[in-house]
Amino acid sequence: QKEVEQNSGPLSVPEGAIASLNCTYSDRGSQSFFWYRQYSGKSPELIMSIYSNGDKEDGRFTAQLNKASQYVSLLIRDSQPSDSATYLCAIIQGAQKLVFGQGTRLTINP
Amino acid sequence: EPEVTQTPSHQVTQMGQEVILRCVPISNHLYFYWYRQILGQKVEFLVSFYNNEISEKSEIFDDQFSVERPDGSNFTLKIRSTKLEDSAMYFCASSRGPTVVGRTEAFFGQGTRLTVV
Numbered sequence: 592q593k594e595v596e597q598n599s600g601p602l603s604v605p606e607g608a609i610a611s612l613n614c615t616y617s618d619r620g621s622q623s624f625f626w627y628r629q630y631s632g633k634s635p636e637l638i639m640s641i642y643s644n645g646d647k648e649d650g651r652f653t654a655q656l657n658k659a660s661q662y663v664s665l666l667i668r669d670s671q672p673s674d675s676a677t678y679l680c681a682i683i684q685g686a687q688k689l690v691f692g693q694g695t696r697l698t699i700n701p
Numbered sequence: 702e703p704e705v706t707q708t709p710s711h712q713v714t715q716m717g718q719e720v721i722l723r724c725v726p727i728s729n730h731l732y733f734y735w736y737r738q739i740l741g742q743k744v745e746f747l748v749s750f751y752n753n754e755i756s757e758k759s760e761i762f763d764d765q766f767s768v769e770r771p772d773g774s775n776f777t778l779k780i781r782s783t784k785l786e787d788s789a790m791y792f793c794a795s796s797r798g799p800t801v802v803g804r805t806e807a808f809f810g811q812g813t814r815l816t817v818v
Contacts, residue, residue, distance in 0.1 A: 625806070634792050634809040635744060679744065687732055687796070688757055689807060691744040 594618060595692035597680050603698045610667040612695050614680030617661070623683035624656055626665045628676045629694065635679055639665065670699045703727045705810035707793050713816045714783055722778045722813045724793030731798040733776045734807060735768065737761070737789040744792070750776065751798075783817045790814050 596615045604610040612626075623642055627635035641647045641654040641663065653666040667674055677694040684690045706725045714720050726733050735747040748758040750768055767779045776795075780787055791814075796807040 623805070627809075634790075634812045637806055637808060640806050681744075683805070685757060687734070687749050687751075687805060687807075688746050688759075689734075689736070689744075689794075690746065693743045 593692075594684070594690050595680055595682055597678075597692035597695045599693050600696040601698055602695055603700055604670050606670060606672060606699055606701050608670055610670045610674065610697055610699070612665040612667075612678050612680075612697065614663045614665075614692055615661055616663070616680075616682050618682065618684060619658075619661060621658075621661075621682045621684070624654070624663045625681045625683075625689070626652075626654060626663075627679040627681060627691075629679055630676045635691075638678075667697075672699045672701055675699045703729075705793055705795055705808055707791075707810035707813050709813060710811065711814045711816070713818060716785060716817055717782050719779065719781050720783055720815065722780075722791050722793075722815070724776045724778075724810055725774050726776055726793065726795030727797075727808060728774075729797065730795035730808075732756075732796045732805065732807075733768075733770070734794040734796075735778045736792045736794060736809075738792065738812075739789045747778075747791075780815075783815075785817050788815055788817045 626639045639654040641656045647654045651668045655664045679694045680692040681689045733750045738744045749756045790812045793810040794807040796805040
């Protein structure tokens with residue numbers, strides 16, 4: 592079983608709609624969860640961190656965490672073409688090591 | 702806004718040669734990392750470094766690899782006797798360090814694209 596699983600996509604969403612990205616993880620002891628955005632050929636850019644069950648909102652982004660279901664998601668409201676990228680879900684394993692999923696490629700269609 | 706900087710942005714080397722990838726972490730950060738991403742694959746952890754020593758390393762980080770903090774600002778990754786399969790993007794990252802273990806946000810540099818020919 593993969594440690595962090597994401598649907599690789601591509602996920603196509605019309606401009607202005609809500610994009611929903613999902614991630615599951617296998618380590619029930621995980622406490623820290625992150626969403627990174629990666630444009631093609633670029634480095635991962637931190638968008639959101641979440642540590643507690645429930646929702647966390649930051650501008651157009653909302654992260655949702657359900658530790659019982661081992662599930663974390665990212666919602667992007669009012670999607671823009673500039674949101675087109677690969678979104679990486681990551682967990683902390685041990686003290687500091689980030690473990691990434693394969694990433695979901697998101698395309699926002701004008 | 703403080704950022705992690707890496708040099709060079711692109712390095713081409715012949716198989717068997719040694720390369721050194723350089724990073725300047727964010728100045729008040731205490732934890733430093735190297736990750737790599739082979740084209741089309743996921744980002745993989747290589748090594749973490751804290752208090753001038755390796756705190757964790759992956760199976761990938763074998764005797765071919767070494768890290769060093771030669772001065773107060775630079776953090777380097779050395780790859781000895783490079784192989785074709787070492788071709789990848791190498792990302793340096795840093796984090797402030799957890800006030801609660803695990804609750805830390807890591808910020809990535811722009812990466813060094815290593816091509817071994």
